Amino acid sequence: MKKEIFIGCFLVLMLAAAIVNIHFLTKLTDNVVNLIEDSEKYAGQGDWETAEKKAEEAARLWSDSDTYTHLVLRHPEVETAMDAIYGFMEEIYAKEEGAAKGAAEAAISRMQSISAIEQIKIGSIF
Amino acid sequence: MAIAIIRTLILYAAIVVSLRIMGKRQLGELEPAELVVAVLISDLAAHPLQDIGTPLLYGLIPVLTLLCCEVLITAGVVKSIRFRAFICGKPNVIIHQGKIIQKEMKKNRMTPDELSEQLRKKNIVDISTVKYGILETDGTLSTVLYTDQAPLTPKQMNLPTNDVGYPVIVINNGRVISDNLQKMGFNEVWLKKQLKNRNIAAPRDVYLMTVDESSRIYFAVKDNCQ
Numbered sequence: 104m105k106k107e108i109f110i111g112c113f114l115v116l117m118l119a120a121a122i123v124n125i126h127f128l129t130k131l132t133d134n135v136v137n138l139i140e141d142s143e144k145y146a147g148q149g150d151w152e153t154a155e156k157k158a159e160e161a162a163r164l165w166s167d168s169d170t171y172t173h174l175v176l177r178h179p180e181v182e183t184a185m186d187a188i189y190g191f192m193e194e195i196y197a198k199e200e201g202a203a204k205g206a207a208e209a210a211i212s213r214m215q216s217i218s219a220i221e222q223i224k225i226g227s228i229f
Numbered sequence: 230m231a232i233a234i235i236r237t238l239i240l241y242a243a244i245v246v247s248l249r250i251m252g253k254r255q256l257g258e259l260e261p262a263e264l265v266v267a268v269l270i271s272d273l274a275a276h277p278l279q280d281i282g283t284p285l286l287y288g289l290i291p292v293l294t295l296l297c298c299e300v301l302i303t304a305g306v307v308k309s310i311r312f313r314a315f316i317c318g319k320p321n322v323i324i325h326q327g328k329i330i331q332k333e334m335k336k337n338r339m340t341p342d343e344l345s346e347q348l349r350k351k352n353i354v355d356i357s358t359v360k361y362g363i364l365e366t367d368g369t370l371s372t373v374l375y376t377d378q379a380p381l382t383p384k385q386m387n388l389p390t391n392d393v394g395y396p397v398i399v400i401n402n403g404r405v406i407s408d409n410l411q412k413m414g415f416n417e418v419w420l421k422k423q424l425k426n427r428n429i430a431a432p433r434d435v436y437l438m439t440v441d442e443s444s445r446i447y448f449a450v451k452d453n454c455q
Contacts, residue, residue, distance in 0.1 A: 104279070109306040116295040121231035175230060178282040217434065223231050 124175060125221050131168055132218040135161050136211050139191060143207040151198050158192045161210075180217055187213040230290055237291040241265055241298045245316065261319045262302045268296050307318055317366040324362025324372070337364055348372070395440030403433040403451070413440050 112168075142157035167187055172181045187210040194203035244265045270292055277288035306313040323333045323344065334344065344362075346371040353359060358378040363371045383390045392414045399420065410420060420432070427448060429435060437449040 104304075107300060110297050110366040114294065117293065117297075118234055121234055121290075124230050131335065174284055174286060177284065177287075208383065211447065221230070224358075228232060228235050 108202075113191065122223075125172075128214065129218050129223055131164070132214040135165050135188070136214050138164065139188070139207050139210050139214075142191070142195060143204060146195055146200055146204070148149075154195050154203075155192075158188075158195045162188045162192055167215075175221075176217060184213045184217060211223050230286065233287060233290045237294040238298065240269070241295060244269070245302075260306075262299060262306075262316055268300045269295055293328070320366055320371075321364045322361060323364050323370075324356060324359045326361075327359060327375075329356065333364075344384050374386070388435040391443070393445055396439035396441040396445075396447060398437065398439050400432050400435040400438035402436060405432045413442075415440070 106126070122142035138157050142154045142161065145151070145154035145157060162185075165185060167184045187206070191206040193205065194206045197203075244396075245261050245266055273288050273291045273295070277283045277285050294350055302316060306316055321333045323330050323337065323339065324340055329341070329344065334341075344356075348356065348359070350356070351370070353372060353374075356362075358374055359372050360375045362372040363373075365371055399410045399413070399415070401407055405417070405420065407417075410416065421439075423446065424430075424432065424435070427450075429450065432438075434451055435448070436451045437447070439447045
């Protein structure tokens with residue numbers, strides 16, 4: 104019976120760890136999204152220097168979580184998100200306000216889709 | 230990750246129920262819950278192996294979830310007769326007093342050909358010699374012959390028997406299994422003597438040597454040492 108109790112606890116623990124993972128991933132993607140939005144806002148105000156800093160911060164935050172993201176996400180998803188952030192950074196460096204807006208939307212959308220796919224919803228399960 | 234666990238639990242339940250509905254003839258010496266694990270685990274493990282872009286956790290978590298399901302279901306099956314009947318089904322008598330119970334055959338979707346095949350595998354060609362034929366929960370057929378058709382035993386013939394026990398391997402492909410040698414009450418000195426009697430220089434020249442409780446020895450020398 105001890106084995107069964109251990110296994111039952113292990114299953115519950117796995118579910119708990121998975122739920123903690125959802126919160127952690129949501130927090131990570133939200134932070135990246137917030138930094139991209141901040142960067143886009145500063146770019147709109149013509150403060151390109153701060154916009155660059157915020158965009159770089161977003162890229163650094165995502166790349167610093169590389170080990171974690173490669174453990175829990177499909178590797179092509181991680182790479183595509185990184186490419187989207189770099190695409191946004193390029194437009195910020197080029198000081199192209201319109202293009203930066205489009206690139207920001209693409210990067211934000213990529214982040215939100217990564218977060219959404221891990222949420223426990225009927226759509227995600229089935 | 231949570232999605233992987235929930236999906237695995239749903240698929241596990243769905244496949245167990247499907248296999249139960251499909252009936253015993255689909256199984257083949259495995260209970261439905263065991264078959265699900267056997268079928269799914271190999272496929273789940275293959276995905277991260279084939280695609281290096283998929284994290285290993287995507288394979289490990291469903292495998293661990295299946296392992297948990299299997300242990301918990303087995304515990305439930307051992308504890309509760311009702312649960313066992315639900316998960317594994319019940320054995321069905323398909324031959325009674327030498328007659329085929331067609332209703333049970335139909336229920337288990339078993340054809341006369343398949344029944345004949347199962348009987349032939351048991352060296353039974355005449356169904357009328359079978360008192361009971363029971364389709365077990367793992368899909369195999371158990372048979373009980375009429376007593377006048379059952380093989381004779383030495384006891385029925387009042388014949389004395391010499392129970393020699395189970396032969397134990399003491400040399401396996403040149404290696405001496407010391408534990409087995411000791412269990413049988415022998416030692417290396419006895420072994421060397423046995424080898425010497427057979428003109429064998431060392432245990433490495435022996436392919437297989439077994440000894441039973443009556444000290445009967447089976448001996449096979451390696452082909453290149455003959």
